[in-house]
Amino acid sequence: MVKKQDKSLIGMAGAYYVAAELCKRGFIALLTSRNTRGADIICSKMDTGKTAFIQVKTVYGSKPRWPFNKKVEEGISENLFYVLVKLNEGIGHPDFHIVPSKILAKKIREEHRRWLEENPSHKDNPMRTFSDENNEFKDKWDLIIDFLNS
Template structure:
């Protein structure tokens, strides 16, 4: 099944919300296509909160990071690939995203990408425990 990018993003976002809820977090997706993080989560006792960036992909693809790594924000990054067939989530810290980012240049324009070989690793795959319980 093929989805457009908006629906792919929604599927990845709610996949992430589902898993966070199972960990005991109260989750609130933010406004779609707004700048900033995609999910605000807070613990059951409301003493801890997390800002989560979600990147959803229809297949095992590179994750576009933009023209600068300064835009890498949030407390946690969740990359969900293959959302329409067999979703897998990869849990990374923003510092890991920046460290693993690939710098590309085409026609004088710089862009940053997170290649599948960098994020699709056992140390990140379905490691929801890196986030902890809410």
């Protein structure tokens, strides 16, 4: 399996896993070039003509905490979804957490505010993290499917 420090390969693996899952569910999933801003995958359904933009974030390890930049709090669109992938150290299938951009922005903002408040020595900075510790969004493919079918 991919070495932990090879982040570009880890990111590519996550994007391909997500594209495969979307195709398996009957959608067209096209990977964008690696430097495309805002979307790693463009996903559509031919008969509805709807399109979803998918941003993929992949981590490799046992404790899933996905890093983000402050800009994620502003990039909100009804057709933008984040699929957060945990590769589980190459053992078994990856875990997928599907979060609409509006919900992710809100949760990241709240989590960052809590982090600042819990310790006065914490300084505000543009880095953010997200963790789905309660698996609220685990395997929530229906969020994308329902959007594309509407």
